[in-house]
Amino acid sequence: MFGVDFAQHMVDYAKQTCKDEGVADKCEFVLGDVLTYDFGGKTFDYSCALGVFDYIEEAQALVNRMASLSNNSFMASWPENGLRMALRRYRYTCPLFHYTEQQIKQLHYNAGIKPENLEIIRIGGGWATVAKK
Numbered sequence: 158m159f160g161v162d163f164a165q166h167m168v169d170y171a172k173q174t175c176k177d178e179g180v181a182d183k184c185e186f187v188l189g190d191v192l193t194y195d196f197g198g199k200t201f202d203y204s205c206a207l208g209v210f211d212y213i214e215e216a217q218a219l220v221n222r223m224a225s226l227s228n229n230s231f232m233a234s235w236p237e238n239g240l241r242m243a244l245r246r247y248r249y250t251c252p253l254f255h256y257t258e259q260q261i262k263q264l265h266y267n268a269g270i271k272p273e274n275l276e277i278i279r280i281g282g283g284w285a286t287v288a289k290k
């Protein structure tokens with residue numbers, strides 16, 4: 158497993174969790190912006206971004222990145238607009254982004270994912286997606 162986050166404390170937390178669970182030898186976490194991180198040509202069976210698109214202004218760039226890094230499939234969560242988002246906007250100081258189902262479909266279509274290869278699952282506060290290559 159390979160993880161990228163641009164917050165050092167999240168990288169530390171992930172490393173500690175893997176250590177506690179006895180899987181540290183199978184996991185690597187690095188500090189970096191997933192949109193610009195140099196993966197050095199490495200690709201992965203699967204990739205996932207859970208609770209991440211909430212903070213991504215360039216959603217298309219990240220979907221494209223996940224599509225090109227993943228050999229089998231990639232998974233993401235997508236917040237919708239609504240009361241929960243309004244409360245988060247009130248509490249958080251950083252910009253937050255939300256999506257519609259149509260936008261999610263279009264983002265994947267633009268990244269080369271055929272509609273029949275995109276599973277959209279309704280979850281609390283938005284959607285989860287599984288895109289098959």
Ligand SMILES: C[S@@+](CC[C@H](N)C(=O)[O-])C[C@H]1O[C@@H](n2cnc3c(N)ncnc32)[C@H](O)[C@@H]1O
Pocket residue numbers: 161162163164167189190191192206207208209212213
């Ligand atoms: C709500 S947390 C979710 C963390 C984890 N996926 C989980 O489910 O517990 C969102 C994370 O995305 C990271 N993040 C947001 N934009 C990023 C970017 N462009 N590159 C790397 N990490 C990013 C933040 O630093 C934060 O740790």
